[in-house]
Amino acid sequence: xxxxxxxxxxxxxxxxxVVDARLTLADFLRHELNLTGTHLGCEHGVCGACTVLVDxxxxxxxxxxxxxxxxxxxxxxxxxxxxxxxxxxxxxxIDNHGLQCGFCTPGMLMTLTELLGDTPEPSEQDVREALTGxxxxxxxxxxxxxxxxxxxxxxxxxVAKPGSP
Amino acid sequence: xxxxxxxxxxxxxxxxPAPFEYHAPRQLKDAAELLARLxxxxxxxxxxxxxxxxxxxxxxxxxxxxxxxxDELRGTAVVDGALRIGAMTRQRDLEFSPEVARQCxxxxxxxxxVGHRQTRNRGTMGGSLAHADPAAELPAVCAAxxxxxxxxxxxxxxxxxxxxxxxxxxxxxxxxxxxxxxxDLPIWRLGHGHGFHEFARRxxxxxxxxxxxxxxxxxxxxxxxxxxTLFGVAASPLRVEAAEAQLAGKPLDAxxxxxxxxxxxxxAPISDIHAGGEYRRHLAQVLSARALNDAARRAGVEA
Ligand SMILES: Cc1cc2nc3c(=O)[nH]c(=O)nc-3n(C[C@@H](O)[C@H](O)[C@H](O)COP(=O)(O)OP(=O)(O)OC[C@H]3O[C@@H](n4cnc5c(N)ncnc54)[C@H](O)[C@@H]3O)c2cc1C
Ligand code: FES
Ligand code: FES
Numbered sequence: 001x002x003x004x005x006x007x008x009x010x011x012x013x014x015x016x017x018v019v020d021a022r023l024t025l026a027d028f029l030r031h032e033l034n035l036t037g038t039h040l041g042c043e044h045g046v047c048g049a050c051t052v053l054v055d056x057x058x059x060x061x062x063x064x065x066x067x068x069x070x071x072x073x074x075x076x077x078x079x080x081x082x083x084x085x086x087x088x089x090x091x092x093x094i095d096n097h098g099l100q101c102g103f104c105t106p107g108m109l110m111t112l113t114e115l116l117g118d119t120p121e122p123s124e125q126d127v128r129e130a131l132t133g134x135x136x137x138x139x140x141x142x143x144x145x146x147x148x149x150x151x152x153x154x155x156x157x158x159v160a161k162p163g164s165p
Numbered sequence: 166x167x168x169x170x171x172x173x174x175x176x177x178x179x180x181x182p183a184p185f186e187y188h189a190p191r192q193l194k195d196a197a198e199l200l201a202r203l204x205x206x207x208x209x210x211x212x213x214x215x216x217x218x219x220x221x222x223x224x225x226x227x228x229x230x231x232x233x234x235x236d237e238l239r240g241t242a243v244v245d246g247a248l249r250i251g252a253m254t255r256q257r258d259l260e261f262s263p264e265v266a267r268q269c270x271x272x273x274x275x276x277x278x279v280g281h282r283q284t285r286n287r288g289t290m291g292g293s294l295a296h297a298d299p300a301a302e303l304p305a306v307c308a309a310x311x312x313x314x315x316x317x318x319x320x321x322x323x324x325x326x327x328x329x330x331x332x333x334x335x336x337x338x339x340x341x342x343x344x345x346x347x348x349d350l351p352i353w354r355l356g357h358g359h360g361f362h363e364f365a366r367r368x369x370x371x372x373x374x375x376x377x378x379x380x381x382x383x384x385x386x387x388x389x390x391x392x393x394t395l396f397g398v399a400a401s402p403l404r405v406e407a408a409e410a411q412l413a414g415k416p417l418d419a420x421x422x423x424x425x426x427x428x429x430x431x432x433a434p435i436s437d438i439h440a441g442g443e444y445r446r447h448l449a450q451v452l453s454a455r456a457l458n459d460a461a462r463r464a465g466v467e468a
Contacts, residue, residue, distance in 0.1 A: 002184050021187035021229070022180055024220075043181055044217035051283055057257070058283040063216040067187050068209075068233060111283065132369040133281025 006070040010035065011079030019066050025059075026050045028066035029076055037077040037106050041135070048134030051107035052076050058114045077106035080113065089113060089151040098147035100138035107134050112148045122152055182219035189231045193238065193317070193346070196230055201319045201342040203228040208344055210253060210292030213284045238291070238346060243268065247313070247349035252291025256303075260285060268352045270463075271309060271359035271377060275302040278361070281369040291345040297335050297401065299435070300371040302363070304331060305396035308404055309377045310350040317346040331401030353390075357381040358464030360456035363397070364448050366439075372397045373440045374448035376429070378456035380417070382464040388412045393425065393453060398434040398445050405429050408453065417466050426454035 002021035007014060010033060017032055026043075029035045029052070041047035043062045050061040053075040061074075080087045089112055092098065099105045108131070115122060115130040122130075127148045128141070136144060188203075190196040200206060206228035209215060218224040232238060238253035241264050248268045250259065259265050260276040279285055279293070279302050293303040294314065304327075307314075312327040316339055323343070330338050339345070363375030374397040381390040391412040393405040408428035415421060427450065434445035461467075 002186050004187050020180065020184065022182045022184055022219075024181065024216075027180070044220050045213060045284065048281075048283060054286075057286040059287050060213075060283055062220070063212050063287070065187070065212075065216075067189070068212070068231060070189075114282070129368060130282055132367060133283045 004067045006067045008066065008069045008071075009073040011075060011082065017066075021065060021067050023066045024062050025052070025054075025064040025066050025069050025074070026061035028069075029061060029074070032066075035076050035078050039103055039106055041103065046135070047104070048107040048111065049104055051110040051134065053110055053114065056114075056117075058111055075110070075113075077109055080109060087113075088154050089116065089147070092147040092151035092154065093144070096147035096150055097143035098139065099143070104134060104136040104138075108136065108144055112144075112151070115148070116152055116155060120152065120156060122148065124149065181222075182216075183222055183225040185226050186228045187231065188228060189234050191234050193235055194319075196232060196235060197317055197319050197342075197344065199228070199230050200344060203230070206230055208232055208295075210295075211255065211284075211288035212292075213280065213288040214292065214296045214298070232291075232344070241265065243352070244349065247351045248272075249347050249349050250290050251347050252289060252294075252345040254290050256280075256285040256288045256290065256293070257282065259290065269306075269310065269350050271361060271379060272303075272306050272350065274359065274361040275306045275377065278302050278363055278365070278369075278372070278375075284369075290348060294330070294348060295337060295339065295345055297331055297337050298371065299334060299400055299402075300373070300375075300397040302361075302372070302375065302377075302396065305375065305377050305394050305402040306361075307348060307350065308396075308402035309379055309392045309394040310353075311392075312351070313349040314345055315347045315349070316340075316343040318343045322346065328404075334400040353379055354381055356464065357390075358460035358462065358466075360459030360461075360463070362452045362455040362459070364452060374398050374434070374445050374452060376449065376452040376456040378453070378460040380412070380457070380460040380464050382417050382461070382466055386416050386466060388415060388417050388421075391425075393429070393457065395429060395449050395453065398449050400435070405453065412457075417461055417464075422454060422457045422461060425457060426450050429453040 007016040039049040041049035207226045209231045238251045266273045307327045314325040316323045358380045360378040363372035365372045377394045379392040391409045393408045395403045408425040429449040434442045436442035
């Protein structure tokens, strides 16, 4: 019951599949395309681990069906480092202790990728507000916020000198 | 990978919701026709409330009608002195719409409290109204503006005054074959003031209680019109008519606002695991005062 064709562009590559209508976009990415970077924590929209970009905007992939993404362009965490070269934001996460177990990290990166795209000069408050939709059980968020602010600065080409505030 | 085998013997892979047939109509009339014809069908808008319930199997449907492809249901326009908002307009698009900021600033302010940027990117105006959560911000805003809901079915379009739209806890006046096509928010005079305050445990959570206020104040400092709505305290948004009556036709000052906010004390609020009734009653009064103060200030009155 409920089989449906869907064609989704994921990280620049087009995939056509016939899937169960009830297959979530998250499970489609993980189990059909083997893109397991997108994590599933709660599967009801609260934790943000499954956040991806759909047509450039963040969305919870556990709350979308793969068939709804028909004709859409999806970016997952794998799409941030297509040739194994980490994005500026990813490097900033490493440099600022923005992750510990790494479970929340893909969602954090996707949310912050969107934020840095629409808000090139975010305040700490902007970053914290954007992250209200992403839960982290390890870091206490301080490292993640620092990473986001650091990445924003690097992307603007105004890297603070080590030791300066 | 935890593949599950359904009773029929099919290896269906990891699935949360029960199986359903998916429909993606391209025409509004096709959507209305499907909704009228299909048994045990539900509309899918942004999915931010429906899909969690399907994942838990609180909701099991045979047919899901996705409104996502209906461009006719998207966008805003000023029609007869009201801001008309298509049901499928995304909350995030409304949040950044200059038209909303200019015509209905109360809505713009309330949107910042609706979930998170990720849920607002998908969640819609119509979905929030149809879901009718007692703590939801957008129904409260519609109550404050005395909005009109346009309900569409194969039988045509019916207008429902928002006062009659919410009929109880997560219940609306929509018939099973009706969908929200749009909602009209009557535009208040330029220069009116608005205020919106809610209390939630974390930014983005559903509010424990909240208040939305609109004030139209004349050059003589006399209140021409007032609207005060509470949400999260009753089964559906509550207009505090006693407060509005106290404010209207009288000069606006700190004492008037205090007296109006005190009227929010009279309500009998709901009590649940998040907060007791006494606490909600206290919040209703405090948040009413804050919302009215903001509205007064924005209307040019230092109260
Ligand atoms: C983590 C999280 C936090 C949230 N926080 C808040 C919050 O603070 N405040 C808040 O208000 N909401 C909050 N929400 C819910 C909000 O995001 C939803 O967008 C909203 O409640 C429903 O809108 P939707 O477009 O997603 O509708 P859907 O989930 O698609 O649908 C909801 C219901 O409305 C029906 N429906 C949808 N469209 C129509 C229509 N046009 N006509 C008739 N019926 C229709 C559906 O059949 C369904 O029954 C939160 C959600 C999440 C996941
Ligand atoms: S898994 Fe999607 S929000 Fe938690
Ligand atoms: S690093 Fe472990 S949950 Fe965030």
